Every structure is written in C-alpha cells, then in structure tokens.
Amino acid sequence: EHVLLLGRRKAAAVAARLAEEDPAFDGLVIGGDSMFELDGAIHGKPGTPEKALERWRQQRGRTGTLWSGHWLVDRRGGHDGGEGVGAVKSAEVTFVDDLGDDEIEAYIASGEPLQVAGAFTIDSLGGAFIERIDGDPSTVIGISLPVVRALSRELGCPWPGFWNRPGAAS
Template structure:
C-alpha cells in the first residue's frame, strides 16, 4: 500500500480525497508563509498569484516530507486573484468585510498550488521525485447586500479559508458560477492531482483500491 500524506489541516481537502476513494494521513506543516513568500520574491522577483500558490504548496510538502519516510506527500495552497491583488485568508473580520465589499457582483480567479514529494524507497517503487503545478478556476460572486456580508463574516467561516469564501460550505449561496474545476475551488484539484501522481507511476485506481482494502482491514479487525 502506498502511504499518502496530506500536508494540510484543511478538512475540505481531506474530505475531497476521501470522497474520491483515498485515505490520506494528515501531517500539518510548520511553514511560515509570509517568510517563504518573501524569500521567493527576493530570489525570483515579484510573484504572480499562481506562483505564490505553488511556492507555498511546495514549501508545505517538502517541510512534511522531511519528517516522513516511505510516503507520497501532498502539499496545497490556495490564493484568490482579484484585480491583480493576491488574497489568502483574511486576518480579521474587518478585512473579510472589506474584501467581500469589493468581491460582490464581480469575478476572481482561485489558484491552488499542488506539490507532491515521493519519499518511498526505490525498492518500493519510490522515485525521489518532487514536482507540482497550479490549477486555476474563475469564480463569479453574487451581489451581496451589506447585511448579507456582515452576517456571513459573523459565522467565522471567511476567516478560515483562502479568498474569504467557500463553494462547499456557508459561502456556497454567494457563488453564482465557476469556470473550471470545481474541486479546485474547494482546495484541491482532483484531476490535477491525478496527473501529478501518474507522473510518479501511481494510478488513481490502484491508490483507491489500496485505500479501500486498508479501510476494510480496519473494519475486519
């Protein structure tokens, strides 16, 4: 069985993988996101939103991979590009309200960086590979009233997610449409992850079968 490790505390990302038949372990990285972004900008110059998401996804995956042997580690990070400005999680309710006041009735692009690191031994099919890519989905937002924005922010949900909204949670009624992969907006593009894993020689159906067998074994004991 291939041990998959998700380097993220996001319950939405884990739920996506479980619903698709995989059962990853969870190991949260200790990456300092502002410091990683600043270091990348110093090295490469100004970063666009897609690059920020990928740099952070790689940092998280490699941080956890340094701690875990014999596994395939998956790191992700999402940011919202609105008029060329990069937005992660709001730092306060006031910031979330201000952001939604600009987002309502408009469109942004949600970028999710994905990075996988293979720490499996060569004898177990390991490749030692570290690779990634970014998926991007355009999101159209409803024309919310001030009262709707304040009530949504008061739930606390916008403070816990990149872009200050969800597609699969309380923010769902405020997204009028998307262009692209819906799972990417939730936080992890299943089609893109499938492609990255295939580059490691891992077929999704084999991983799904292994996860099913592992779950069956736990039920049988």
C-alpha cells in the same frame, strides 16, 4: 508562481518531518496553497473580520481567479522524495450581485471565511454566494483532483491506488 512555491515548501516540510518521525512511511506527500486574485491584487486568508468584510464588499457581483498550487513528494519504497512534481490550476469565480451587508456580516460572524483564501468557500456556507465557477470546482475547494491525479501518475502511482475500497489497486 507563488502558490506553487508555497505548496512545494509545505510538502517538503511534511516529508522531512515524516522522515524523522515515521521513517517507515510509504506513500505520497501532498502540499498545496491557494490565493484569490481580484483586479490584479492577490489575496490570501483575511484573518480578521474587518479584512473579510472589506474583501466581500469588493468582490460581490464580480469575478476573480482562485489559484491553487499543488506539489507531490514520493516517499514510497524508501524513496527520499527527491524534487517531487507540481502544477498550478486556476478557476474563475463569480459572486452573486444581490448580496447585502447583512448576509456578508452573518457569513463573517460564522468564522468560515476568515481562514480561507479569498474569504469564501464553495463547499459550505459560502457556496450560496457563488453564482458560477468556470474551471475545476475542486481547485476552488483547495485541491484539484484532476491535477493530483495527473501528478500522481507522473510519479508512477495510478489514481485507483488512492481508493480505499475492496478491489482498488494498491
């Protein structure tokens, strides 16, 4: 899928840059991307207030699918990263149906929806306009924690190793 390919390219680009700039880097590189699907049309970041307004008028009161692609590259212990591992996760997002143009325009004026897939967030101002989410909410935020956990385990890196707390596995 397209979001997986974009996530893979992002992770590979960061891993290559780290290999040049910080050869001692010892960890996992995570790349990801998201797109929003409504009525079979795929939407990335709107980029302009006009496109964001058009999208919000289309999606209010409706349900669409947010797709997030994830890719992990292993750079631990001098590992060259290899191919890495990846997965796609989706969640259904339903928008409130009583959203007026005044609220949409105020939201767009905040700048928040211009640089995010689907022109919305759930973890900030846009969260009030989401009626429900069917699926993993962290997927909608942009990175599915259950997916990253599964992929890191596939690479032999236990999830507690990510915790930056006393007693966490390293």
